[in-house]
Amino acid sequence: MQHVKYRTRDRCMIREIAIEQLRVGMYVYDLNLAWQAHPFAWQCFLIEDADMLRKIVDSGIARLEIDNELGVDVGVTDAKQEPEVQNEPSSAGPTIIAKLSPAEQFDFARNLYANANRLMQGIMQEVRMGKPVDLAQCQPLVDNILDSMFRFPSTLLPLAQMKTRDEYTFQHSVSVAALSVSFGRVLELPRREIKEVALGGLLHDIGKATVPGKILNKPGKLDDAEFTIMKNHVVRSAELIRAMDGISEIALNAAAQHHERFDGTGYPQGLKGEQISLHGQMIGIVDVYDAITSLRVYHKPMPPTEALQKMYEWSGAHFDPKLVQAFIKGIGIYPAGSLVRMDSDKLGIVREVLPEKILQPIVQLIYDCKRLCNIPPELVDLSASDDRIKSHESFEAWGIDQMHWAEAGA
Ligand SMILES: [Fe+2]
Incomplete structure (x- = not known):
C-alpha cells in the first residue's frame, strides 16, 4: 500500500530537541523517521520507561520533536513531574492519562463512554428545544476521547462497538x-488536527435531533418524502455547528460533508473527489463503517471484517481507495474486540492490533470448536505463533457474551 501522508504543522506545543535531551515522560510528537524505519506502532507516543527511551536512542536519530503539553518539557527530569493519573474521566475538564493498569483502562473507557453518551443525549435534547450548542461542553470530552485513543485504543473501540437500539444516535456519535x-x-x-476531526465526528449527526422520531427510527424503507427530510439532517448539522462560537473549519467540514461521496453521488452538495475535504471524507468512511457494524432498528450488526470487505468493494465509487486502505490499516482487518476462528479451530477475541501487523494481532483464545468447550483464556501473539486466523465469526451465532469478554480482557 502506498503510504498516505497528510500533515500540517502547529508549532504551539511542539519543540525540536536533540536526542541527548530526550527523557522518560516526554511525549514524542515526531521521530522524523518514516513509520517503517522505527520500531514503534505510532509516530506520536509517551515515553513510558527507560526501555522505550533506549529504543529511540538506538534508532540513530539525532533530533526529534516533542509535544510539551502532553509530556514533560526539556529540563524536567523528576519522574514525579509526569502527568498525574486520574481514573475518572469527568465532563468538567480533560483528564491526562499517565499510567493505568488494564483494568483501570477498561473502567476509564467505560466511564468515558457512559459520560459521552449522556453529554450527547443532553446536547441533542437542547438542539430539539432550539438551543445553540456550546463548544466548551464538548471540548473536555473530545480531549478525553483523544487521550484514551492515543493510549489504549484496543480498550475503547470494542466498547464503542456495543450499542443499544434506543441510544444508537448518541453512541454512534461517540x-x-x-x-x-x-x-x-x-x-x-497532527494531534490538534485529529482533535478537530474528532469534534466534527462527535457532532456530525446533531441535525438528526430535528428529524421526527418516526422517520429516524422507522424499521422499513423510507419513502421519498421521508428520505428528503432525513437527508436534511446534514444541512441542519452544518447550520448548528457553524453557529458555534470558536468552531474550526476542519470540524465544520468533517460534519457538513460526511454524506458526500467520492463519485459525486452523495449529498447535500454532490461534491466529488478532491472537492470533498480530507476531513469530510474521513468522517464519511468512519460513519458508514460504524453504522453497518452496529445494531440498528432495521438491521443486525455486520461483523467488522465483513464490513471492511464491503467498504473496500465500495471504494473507488463511494470513497477514495487510498483512504479506505489507510482506515483499515488503522483498525486492522480483524479489529480489536472481533471474534475470530483460528486454523487450530479455536475461537479467540482480538485484543490488540498494530498497524504494521494487521493480519497478526494479539488474540485471546477462549473456545475449542472441535471439542465444543471453553478453554482457559490464553493470550497469543500471532506474529510469534504458527496459528493463523481462518475467519471472522459472529458473537451472536456462537452465543458468546461480547461485553463479558470486553471486560475480561482488561
Ligand atoms: Fe449522517
Missing part, C-alpha cells in the same frame, strides 16, 4: 469520534 482518532493517527495528522 464511536465515530473515537474511530476518527484511529484514522487520523494512521494518516499521521
Whole structure:
C-alpha cells in the first residue's frame, strides 16, 4: 500500500530537541523517521520507561520533536513531574492519562463512554428545544476521547462497538469520534488536527435531533418524502455547528460533508473527489463503517471484517481507495474486540492490533470448536505463533457474551 501522508504543522506545543535531551515522560510528537524505519506502532507516543527511551536512542536519530503539553518539557527530569493519573474521566475538564493498569483502562473507557453518551443525549435534547450548542461542553470530552485513543485504543473501540437500539444516535456519535482518532493517527495528522476531526465526528449527526422520531427510527424503507427530510439532517448539522462560537473549519467540514461521496453521488452538495475535504471524507468512511457494524432498528450488526470487505468493494465509487486502505490499516482487518476462528479451530477475541501487523494481532483464545468447550483464556501473539486466523465469526451465532469478554480482557 502506498503510504498516505497528510500533515500540517502547529508549532504551539511542539519543540525540536536533540536526542541527548530526550527523557522518560516526554511525549514524542515526531521521530522524523518514516513509520517503517522505527520500531514503534505510532509516530506520536509517551515515553513510558527507560526501555522505550533506549529504543529511540538506538534508532540513530539525532533530533526529534516533542509535544510539551502532553509530556514533560526539556529540563524536567523528576519522574514525579509526569502527568498525574486520574481514573475518572469527568465532563468538567480533560483528564491526562499517565499510567493505568488494564483494568483501570477498561473502567476509564467505560466511564468515558457512559459520560459521552449522556453529554450527547443532553446536547441533542437542547438542539430539539432550539438551543445553540456550546463548544466548551464538548471540548473536555473530545480531549478525553483523544487521550484514551492515543493510549489504549484496543480498550475503547470494542466498547464503542456495543450499542443499544434506543441510544444508537448518541453512541454512534461517540464511536465515530473515537474511530476518527484511529484514522487520523494512521494518516499521521497532527494531534490538534485529529482533535478537530474528532469534534466534527462527535457532532456530525446533531441535525438528526430535528428529524421526527418516526422517520429516524422507522424499521422499513423510507419513502421519498421521508428520505428528503432525513437527508436534511446534514444541512441542519452544518447550520448548528457553524453557529458555534470558536468552531474550526476542519470540524465544520468533517460534519457538513460526511454524506458526500467520492463519485459525486452523495449529498447535500454532490461534491466529488478532491472537492470533498480530507476531513469530510474521513468522517464519511468512519460513519458508514460504524453504522453497518452496529445494531440498528432495521438491521443486525455486520461483523467488522465483513464490513471492511464491503467498504473496500465500495471504494473507488463511494470513497477514495487510498483512504479506505489507510482506515483499515488503522483498525486492522480483524479489529480489536472481533471474534475470530483460528486454523487450530479455536475461537479467540482480538485484543490488540498494530498497524504494521494487521493480519497478526494479539488474540485471546477462549473456545475449542472441535471439542465444543471453553478453554482457559490464553493470550497469543500471532506474529510469534504458527496459528493463523481462518475467519471472522459472529458473537451472536456462537452465543458468546461480547461485553463479558470486553471486560475480561482488561
Ligand atoms: Fe449522517
